[in-house]
Amino acid sequence: MRVMRWVSSPSFPPFLPPSLPSFLPSFLPQYVEDLVTGLIKLMNSDYGLPCNLGNPEEYTVKAFALLVKELVTGSRSSISYMPATKDDPAKRKPDITVAREVLDWQPRVPVREGLSKTVAYFRAELEETVMRRAGREGGREREREGGRVGP
Numbered sequence: 608m609r610v611m612r613w614v615s616s617p618s619f620p621p622f623l624p625p626s627l628p629s630f631l632p633s634f635l636p637q638y639v640e641d642l643v644t645g646l647i648k649l650m651n652s653d654y655g656l657p658c659n660l661g662n663p664e665e666y667t668v669k670a671f672a673l674l675v676k677e678l679v680t681g682s683r684s685s686i687s688y689m690p691a692t693k694d695d696p697a698k699r700k701p702d703i704t705v706a707r708e709v710l711d712w713q714p715r716v717p718v719r720e721g722l723s724k725t726v727a728y729f730r731a732e733l734e735e736t737v738m739r740r741a742g743r744e745g746g747r748e749r750e751r752e753g754g755r756v757g758p
Contacts, residue, residue: 633699634671637662638721641714648710661701662714674719678726 645660666674669686676682706712716724 632668632695633665634668635662635665635699635701636671636718636722637714638716638718638724640721641716644715645706645710645712648712649706652710654705654709656705658705658710659701659703660706660712661703662718663700663703664714664718665700666718671718674722675726678719678723 641662642660649658649660672686676684676686703713
């Protein structure tokens with residue numbers, strides 16, 4: 608799904624993806640901490656059959672995009688729509704009964720909280736990158752002026 612590729616992209620721009628499918632498929636965002644906890648519980652168990660560790664909290668792509676826009680303060684992005692893809696199901700809802708009953712597991716981090724943490728993380732990464740670049744450029748400028756750079 609396009610939103611998954613966008614959210615998992617290493618660059619994760621603090622903006623909405625350029626377009627959304629017009630039929631508004633569902634989307635099941637999950638905070639990685641929940642998934643890792645479920646995987647650890649599954650690996651440490653004696654259960655050997657398939658087990659769904661998905662998040663049954665379903666969002667439309669539009670609702671998720673609006674939530675991203677809300678949490679990314681200052682975003683001037685707009686939401687646009689595009690034709691649906693043929694292979695993208697409109698509804699999803701994993702059955703996590705086995706995970707609940709056998710592993711005593713279910714997602715714990717609400718989508719809004721997980722997305723807020725994700726936005727904060729990438730905002731800090733972006734700020735750190737900007738500061739590093741500014742520091743390098745400042746050092747180059749002092750070097751050009753004949754000043755000493757570094758200790």
